[in-house]
Amino acid sequence: MSNNYFNTLPLREQLEQLGKCRFMSIDEFSDGVEALKGKKMVVIGCGAQGLAQGMNLRDSGCDVSYALREAAIAEKRQSWKNASENGFVVGTYEELIPTADVVLNLTPDKQHTSVVNAIMPLMKQGACLSYSHGFNIVEEGMKIREDLTVIMVAPKCPGSEVRNEYVRGFGVPTLIAVHEDNDPKGEGLALAKAYAAGTGGHKAGVLMSSFIAEVKSDLMGEQTILCGMLQTGSLLCFDKMVEEGIDPGYASKLIQYGWETITEALKYGGVTNMLDRLSNPAKIKAFDLSEELKQIMRPLYNKHQDDIIDGTFSRTMMEDWANDDKNLLGWRAETAETAFEKTPAGDVEISEQEYFDNGILMVAMVKAGVELAFETMTAAGIIADSAYYESLHETPLIANTIARKKLYEMNATISDTAEYGCYLYNHACLPLLADFMKDIKTDVIGKGLDLEDTGVDNARLIEVNTALRSHPVEAIGAVLRGHMADMKKIV
Amino acid sequence: MNIRLDNLTVNFDDRFQLDQINWQLDDTQHWVITGANGSGKSALAAVLAGAGDNLSGTIEGLPARVGLVSFEAQAELIERERKKDDADIMDVISEGTPVHEILSEGGRNPALVSQLVEMFKLESLLNRSFRKLSTGESRKVILIRALASEPELLVLDEPFDGLDAHTLEMLQQYLATLVETVPMVLVLNRFDEFPDFVTHIAYVDHGRLAYQIDRNDKRAYNELYQLLHLKTTDLEVPAADPETAIPRLDPAQPLVKLNSINITYDGHRIIDSLDWTIERNQHWQLSGPNGSGKTGLLSLITGDHPQCYVNDIFVFGFQRGKGESIWQIKQFIGYVSTALQWEYKVGTGLRNVIISGFYDSIGLYTKATDRQKKIADEWLALLGMSDRADTPFNKLSYGDQRLLLIARAMVKHPPLLILDEPCLGLDDMNRQLVLALIEKICAASETSVLYVNHHAEDKIKGIENYLKLEKREPAAS
Ligand SMILES: NC(=O)c1ccc[n+]([C@@H]2O[C@H](COP(=O)([O-])OP(=O)(O)OC[C@H]3O[C@@H](n4cnc5c(N)ncnc54)[C@H](OP(=O)(O)O)[C@@H]3O)[C@@H](O)[C@H]2O)c1
Numbered sequence: 001m002s003n004n005y006f007n008t009l010p011l012r013e014q015l016e017q018l019g020k021c022r023f024m025s026i027d028e029f030s031d032g033v034e035a036l037k038g039k040k041m042v043v044i045g046c047g048a049q050g051l052a053q054g055m056n057l058r059d060s061g062c063d064v065s066y067a068l069r070e071a072a073i074a075e076k077r078q079s080w081k082n083a084s085e086n087g088f089v090v091g092t093y094e095e096l097i098p099t100a101d102v103v104l105n106l107t108p109d110k111q112h113t114s115v116v117n118a119i120m121p122l123m124k125q126g127a128c129l130s131y132s133h134g135f136n137i138v139e140e141g142m143k144i145r146e147d148l149t150v151i152m153v154a155p156k157c158p159g160s161e162v163r164n165e166y167v168r169g170f171g172v173p174t175l176i177a178v179h180e181d182n183d184p185k186g187e188g189l190a191l192a193k194a195y196a197a198g199t200g201g202h203k204a205g206v207l208m209s210s211f212i213a214e215v216k217s218d219l220m221g222e223q224t225i226l227c228g229m230l231q232t233g234s235l236l237c238f239d240k241m242v243e244e245g246i247d248p249g250y251a252s253k254l255i256q257y258g259w260e261t262i263t264e265a266l267k268y269g270g271v272t273n274m275l276d277r278l279s280n281p282a283k284i285k286a287f288d289l290s291e292e293l294k295q296i297m298r299p300l301y302n303k304h305q306d307d308i309i310d311g312t313f314s315r316t317m318m319e320d321w322a323n324d325d326k327n328l329l330g331w332r333a334e335t336a337e338t339a340f341e342k343t344p345a346g347d348v349e350i351s352e353q354e355y356f357d358n359g360i361l362m363v364a365m366v367k368a369g370v371e372l373a374f375e376t377m378t379a380a381g382i383i384a385d386s387a388y389y390e391s392l393h394e395t396p397l398i399a400n401t402i403a404r405k406k407l408y409e410m411n412a413t414i415s416d417t418a419e420y421g422c423y424l425y426n427h428a429c430l431p432l433l434a435d436f437m438k439d440i441k442t443d444v445i446g447k448g449l450d451l452e453d454t455g456v457d458n459a460r461l462i463e464v465n466t467a468l469r470s471h472p473v474e475a476i477g478a479v480l481r482g483h484m485a486d487m488k489k490i491v
Numbered sequence: 492m493n494i495r496l497d498n499l500t501v502n503f504d505d506r507f508q509l510d511q512i513n514w515q516l517d518d519t520q521h522w523v524i525t526g527a528n529g530s531g532k533s534a535l536a537a538v539l540a541g542a543g544d545n546l547s548g549t550i551e552g553l554p555a556r557v558g559l560v561s562f563e564a565q566a567e568l569i570e571r572e573r574k575k576d577d578a579d580i581m582d583v584i585s586e587g588t589p590v591h592e593i594l595s596e597g598g599r600n601p602a603l604v605s606q607l608v609e610m611f612k613l614e615s616l617l618n619r620s621f622r623k624l625s626t627g628e629s630r631k632v633i634l635i636r637a638l639a640s641e642p643e644l645l646v647l648d649e650p651f652d653g654l655d656a657h658t659l660e661m662l663q664q665y666l667a668t669l670v671e672t673v674p675m676v677l678v679l680n681r682f683d684e685f686p687d688f689v690t691h692i693a694y695v696d697h698g699r700l701a702y703q704i705d706r707n708d709k710r711a712y713n714e715l716y717q718l719l720h721l722k723t724t725d726l727e728v729p730a731a732d733p734e735t736a737i738p739r740l741d742p743a744q745p746l747v748k749l750n751s752i753n754i755t756y757d758g759h760r761i762i763d764s765l766d767w768t769i770e771r772n773q774h775w776q777l778s779g780p781n782g783s784g785k786t787g788l789l790s791l792i793t794g795d796h797p798q799c800y801v802n803d804i805f806v807f808g809f810q811r812g813k814g815e816s817i818w819q820i821k822q823f824i825g826y827v828s829t830a831l832q833w834e835y836k837v838g839t840g841l842r843n844v845i846i847s848g849f850y851d852s853i854g855l856y857t858k859a860t861d862r863q864k865k866i867a868d869e870w871l872a873l874l875g876m877s878d879r880a881d882t883p884f885n886k887l888s889y890g891d892q893r894l895l896l897i898a899r900a901m902v903k904h905p906p907l908l909i910l911d912e913p914c915l916g917l918d919d920m921n922r923q924l925v926l927a928l929i930e931k932i933c934a935a936s937e938t939s940v941l942y943v944n945h946h947a948e949d950k951i952k953g954i955e956n957y958l959k960l961e962k963r964e965p966a967a968s
Contacts, residue, residue, distance in 0.1 A: 037814065058800065061816040085756075086797035167795075168834070169818075169852025203856055 003141035004311040006212055017212035020177075021383035023480075028193065029202035033060050035187070035194035042067050042100035044093075044115060046079040048159030048413075049132050050106035053199050055086065056166040060198040065089035067096040067103075067119075097122035102191065104130050109417050110321055112136035120145055126184070128191055133218065134211035135417060137179055139314035150182035151192040152211055154218075155201060156389050157397060158413055162199060171200030173389055175207045175214050205480065207385055217382045219308045221390030222418035224301055224376075225369035226398045228425025230259055231335070231407055233365040235430065236437055238340035241446040248339075249346020251446060254355065256345050256406055258362050259399035261355040267396040270477040271367050272468045277356045278363065280456040282449050287464045289364035289444065294372055296436055300428055301376045304421075309380060317420050328416065331423035335407055354448075361445040370395060374473040384476040392473055393480075492518040492554055492643060492674060494539070499548035501538055509534050510698045511548065521675045521688050525715075526695035527722040533561060535695055536648050536678045540564075558642030560650050561678075565626075565633045568593075572622045587620035590632060599639040607635040610661055627653050634662070645669070648678040680723065682716045694719070702920060710888060714920050717894075720875035721927040728935040729869035731904035732862055735849045737822055740808055745770045746823075746907050746939060747792055750803035754787045754796070761787055767958060769907070769939065774953055777943045779960030785943055786830070788960070789909055794820040807906070821851040825900030825938070828911035832892055838883040841876060841895055842867045848899035870898040874928070890921030894928060901932055908932070911943045926951075 006014060036057075041064045043054045050066070058064045066083040070092055073080050083090045097103060097119050107115045113136060116129070123129065128149040136142045137150065144150050155162045157172035165172050174196050178188030189208075196206050234255050241251035265274040275283050307313040320327045335341060356363065370392045377387035401410040411419045443449050468474070496514040503509075509531050516522060526532040537543065538550065540559040572587055590613065594604050608614055611631045621629065630653055637645065645666075651659050663686055666675065670688045679685060685692075694702040694715055704711045731737075740746070747769040754762040761784040769775060779785050790796035792806060794817035804811040807823040825848065835844070835853050843855040845867040850857055859867075871877045874894055884892065893913065900908055910929065914922045933940055933953050942951055 033816075055797065059794070059817040061814045061819075063814070087799075087801040168854060169847075169850060170854065170856050 004314065005138050005141040006216075006309075007311055008141070014212070015381055017210045018216060018381040019383055020208075020210040020213050021386045022208045023385055024202075024206045024208050026202060029197045029206070031190075031194065031197075033057075033062055033194045033198045035190040036062050036102065036198060039063065039101035040065070040099055041102045041104060042096045043104040043106055044068070044119065045105070045107035046083040047106065047108070049155070049162070050079070050104070050159075051082045051086070052159035052163040052166075053104065053106065053132070053153075053155070054083075054088065055163055056200055057195070057198040058088075059166070060200075062198050065091065065096055067091060067093050067100075069093070093119055093122055098124060100124065100127060102128045102130060102195070104132075105136075106132060109133055109135045109415055113140055113142060116142055116144070120148075123148060128188070129182075130192075130195065133415070134177070134215040135219075135314070137211050138215040139311065140318070144179070144182050146182070147184055148182055149185060149188045149191065150179035151188045151195070152177040152179070152214060153192055153195045153199065153201070154214055155199060156394060158401075161397065165204065166200040169203075171202065171204040173205045173207070173393065174199065174201030175209050175386070175389070177208070177210050177214055179211050207389070209383075209386060213382055213386055216308055216380070217377055217386050217390040219313065219417070219421060220305050220377050220380075220382075221373055221387075221394060222414060223304050223308075223313075223421030223425050225366075225373040225391050226394050227410060227414055227418055227422035228429065229365060229369035230395075230398060230402060230410065231422055231426045232429040232433070233362060233369075234259075234340050234402070234407060235338055235426075236433060237359075237361060237365075237445050238338075238343070240437060240440055241442065242339065244442045244446060246442060246446040247346060247348075248343045250348050250350075252340065252343040253345035253348060253350060254358060254446065255340065255362070257350070257403050258355045258359045259366075260396070260403035261352055262359060262363050263366060263396040263399040265356075266366065266370070266392060268481075270392065270474050270481070271370060271471065272474055274363060275367065275468055277353070278360065279357070279449070279451065279454060280461055281451065281454060282357065282360050284456060284460060284464050285444060285449065286360045286364040286367065287468070289361060290368040290371075292436065293364060293368035293433075296432060297368060297372060297429065298376075300425070300432060301372045303428075304425065305376045305380050313421065313424075317417065320420065325416075328420050328423070331427075332411065332419070335411065335423070338407075341407055357448040358446055360443075360448070361440060364444075366395065371471055371473060378472070384472060385480065388473060388476045388480055392477055492516075492552060494552040494554075494644075495550070496538075497549045497551075499538070499550050500546045501534070501543035502546050503534055503537075503543045507531060507534055508546075508698055509538065509543070512538075512700045514693065514700055514703070516674065516676070518674045520690045521670060521686075522677070522691045522693055523685050523689050524676060524678045524693045524695060525680060525719055526701075527719070530695045531698040532678050532695040533563070533648050534698075535693070535700065536646050536676060537561065537563065539644065539646050539676060554643035556640060556642045556644075558637035558640050558645045559648075560630075560633050560637045560646070561648035563648075565630060568633065569622065569629065587622045589618050590621055590624070591617040593621045593632060594635060594639070596636075597640065599636070600641060603639045603641075604635060607639055610665065611635060611658065627655075630654070631658070638665070642673060645673050645675045647675065649680070650677065651679070651684055680719070682719065696923075701923075711920070714888070714890065714924065717875040717891075718920060718924050718927065721873075721924060721931065724873065724875075726869075726873045728901070728932055729866050729873065731902075732849065732860075732866055734860060734862060735903065737903060737905065740771075740823070740906060742771065744808060745805075746807060748805040749788075749791065750805075752788070752791060752802050752804070754784055754791070754798055762960075769941065771906070772937065772939060773956050774933070774940045775942070775956045775958060776951065776954045777941060777958045777960070778945065780945065780962050783960035783962045785960055786828070786911065789828075789911060789941075789943065792907075793824055793826055793909065818851065822903070823906050824851075825903065825905040825908040826911070827893070827896045827900045827909070827913055829915050830911075832889075832896060835892070835896065836885060838885050840881040841871060841884060841887070842880040844884045844895055845870050845899050845902050848902040866902060870902060873931075874898060888921075890917050890924060893917060893921065893925055897925065897928055897932070901936070901938070904936055905938060907941060908938045909941045909943070912945070913942075914944075 041062055043050050043066050046066050054064045066088050068079055126147050130151045132154045134152055154175045155172045161172050176192040176196050196202050237255055238251050242248050262274055265277050275286055278286055373391040374387045378384055401413045494516045496512045499512045501509045524532045524535055540557045613631055667688055690706055692704045693700055704715055745768045749767045752762055752765045777785055791799045800812045806820055809815045837854045839854055846859045846863050847855045849863055871880055913925050
């Protein structure tokens with residue numbers, strides 16, 4: 001098996017790479033796609049990212065075509081349909097890769113080694129290879145031919161958003177990086193910038209980062225708060241409500257749409273705003289619960305981050321790949337059999353505010369997960385901007401997928417890597433919270449507080465409000481959201 | 492009192508006709524009749540005082556004593572006095588009828604007359620000859636005559652016109668004291684003059700009673716306000732922004748030239764080998780049933796259709812697929828459709844929605860210049876929405892959203908304005924609103940309009956080119 005690239009670096013360089021992150025100014029993109037003009041871009045794979053990025057780039061004036069594996073073309077698979085029905089030239093690797101100036105590898109991460117090995121010999125001298133996720137380079141230590149430039153342009157949103165936001169005239173926040181070992185002509189940054197501009201990402205904000213920082217933070221976010229916490233939270237909250245006699249249809253609906261509703265508040269005003277949606281007594285309750293949750297879960301977050309940093313995570317996952325995904329497929333089947341997954345949302349009316357009032361525990365879980373993920377990442381040397389995007393920023397986007405079709409949809413939308421990490425987290429977190437859940441009653445999940453007495457202690461409320469507002473994720477969130485809001489007057 | 496007009500058609504000396512009026516007024520109601528100039532609002536008021544020749548239909552329940560104030564009534568009295576003078580001319584030189592005589596004609600309540608004379612400050616004119624009064628003074632006399640006639644119904648056609656601020660206020664206050672005893676019908680053209688006691692509004696358009704609105708129906712009231720505003724305002728379509736000017740196009744070239752276009756979904760051809768050229772300054776109407784490919788065809792022009800890269804399309808100087816960006820194309824196009832309205836789900840304020848038209852974006856992502864803000868405000872004024880500049884777009888009614896999106900599409904004065912079924916889903920009043928705006932735009936700009944609708948029969952003034960698509964087998968005509 002391959003070498004973990006990160007582990008080959010001396011500590012000094014590891015730290016430097018992890019800490020690489022700069023929020024770029026829009027002025028740095030004034031050349032638009034100029035650096036890509038006259039260049040031939042060939043996308044490999046036409047899935048979620050492949051199609052969305054390709055359409056955006058073409059609409060920005062770039063020359064885009066698709067190289068698909070032969071079977072996909074012969075069998076007219078979905079990827080072939082995606083590309084050809086949208087009027088793109090589609091060809092085999094042999095037909096298209098040799099003509100390409102830039103090759104965009106947008107196949108699933110698991111396939112990167114075989115795909116890159118297949119296309120590298122076909123690539124033009126001095127061409128550019130790009131990724132939207134650095135796993136292959138960082139965790140698998142893929143070595144790229146020395147004459148090739150290697151860059152990353154990673155939109156921090158699912159493919160559908162990448163396309164929709166572009167069509168509106170905007171874009172999604174995007175992370176770009178140049179693999180310093182592969183920048184022979186020093187043109188990596190210019191190409192990455194033009195590519196980001198071609199997808200519209202520059203309008204929403206671009207972070208100039210490194211392959212390493214991207215991978216180590218992306219993995220951390222998706223396993224813990226983004227997917228793991230939402231999965232664990234869904235299962236625990238549902239079982240608890242049913243156990244306490246709440247109608248299963250109601251419980252199912254409260255959770256399926258609850259994540260989306262409460263994280264919508266997160267999106268606009270951070271953790272503070274999410275908790276401000278609660279009544280004062282409920283807010284204090286949610287705060288206390290989340291403090292307790294953070295204490296219980298902190299070792300688990302640390303373990304995930306440690307395993308990600310030292311490569312344990314990717315190694316065990318790759319072992320599972322080699323073992324025909326036995327664990328992944330088993331866990332996927334297990335998830336499908338859970339009571340939450342099998343209980344359809346009931347035909348009941350739940351108002352927007354009710355999702356908050358009756359979902360105090362869910363709010364506490366989101367708060368605990370966001371803050372822990374952020375704290376753990378920054379403690380590991382990841383810059384706050386990056387940690388924010390990989391935690392708080394993406395939570396509402398993942399919550400949307402659960403609203404569509406529950407955990408099935410979430411796990412189908414995210415990458416296999418994220419899904420694998422999500423199950424890992426879930427398996428460790430469920431037993432970890434067992435004792436905590438014993439004391440949970442319907443006042444914090446399902447029915448809401450019995451508000452005969454809505455009074456709270458002033459001093460305590462001030463304490464809670466101050467603690468909420470002074471968390472570092474709120475500080476960086478205010479800056480980054482402020483930047484988005486400056487341009488994006490969508491409320 | 493309960494007045495009933497059933498299918499009433501009234502002719503006025505063959506100059507004007509009110510058609511098939513259905514209307515009921517009872518004595519707890521106070522109406523305003525409104526409408527554009529020449530719409531027939533004064534005629535309808537006059538019918539209540541017995542004017543016109545009934546051609547068909549019925550009118551029932553008119554009270555015996557109707558107090559009428561109108562320019563016509565005023566003119567009639569002046570004319571009568573003039574004739575009297577002419578008749579007297581052989582005898583002595585007539586001084587004409589003095590005001591006090593005019594006021595006491597027909598057994599009016601003398602106490603009330605003198606109270607009103609005092610209120611209107613006419614004491615010093617009581618002995619003056621009526622025909623020597625100024626227009627404003629004679630109007631006051633007419634008002635006093637009507638008010639003092641102990642009417643069972645008061646019909647006041649533009650009663651506030653030409654009154655000084657003080658008199659106006661006094662009259663409004665006086666009318667307010669009558670609300671319990673006398674039902675009133677006022678003809679007024681300005682919403683800000685509608686007295687608080689008015690309970691209903693009748694809107695007259697082209698001799699028909701188009702809308703009857705309960706004042707408490709806030710939405711309908713607002714829409715009517717806007718409609719009247721658009722029909723009567725002197726405001727022009729605001730100019731383009733010279734700083735965000737659209738690049739000049741070669742005048743010799745067509746705006747759009749589609750060569751043998753195909754659109755295929757799942758192997759099924761929706762549009763087959765279609766040629767279409769839109770020259771500058773041509774207005775077009777595109778029609779055809781659902782599924783005939785209208786929207787697909789449009790999105791080839793706007794660059795929203797992925798198959799625009801596999802067709803021979805020339806738009807605004809660009810041969811598509813040669814390295815241009817869709818934003819370079821979109822800058823020449825203003826676009827309104829139901830689909831856009833569904834997409835435009837934003838809480839952006841109205842001013843910013845209009846400004847987003849400069850950038851062809853849904854939502855505004857760029858800092859607007861002061862000039863752009865000013866232009867947007869001019870559009871809001873034209874639409875009668877000045878007071879709502881910062882209201883979130885998604886709080887507007889469906890019809891108001893449509894109006895605003897039309898303004899957004901026009902704000903940059905694009906060479907081509909595409910209106911894809913602009914009235915779809917709108918009720919009649921909102922349709923009127925949208926059409927009034929479109930007519931204003933067509934009349935005032937050099938933009939070519941491409942109007943799309945289901946029905947080829949639904950024609951718009953000024954459009955002279957037609958393309959009709961058939962389902963599956965499209966053909967140019
Ligand atoms: N999804 C996200 O939210 C997201 C966000 C940012 C970055 N990314 C990154 O974007 C990249 C693509 O992810 P995705 O979610 O777009 O993947 P995806 O939707 O699963 O699409 C992958 C495409 O690759 C093709 N493919 C699969 N196996 C292949 C193989 N062995 N050889 C050649 N082609 C193969 C598939 O087509 P056929 O099977 O028909 O050949 C499919 O069209 C990944 O690096 C991912 O980490 C994803």
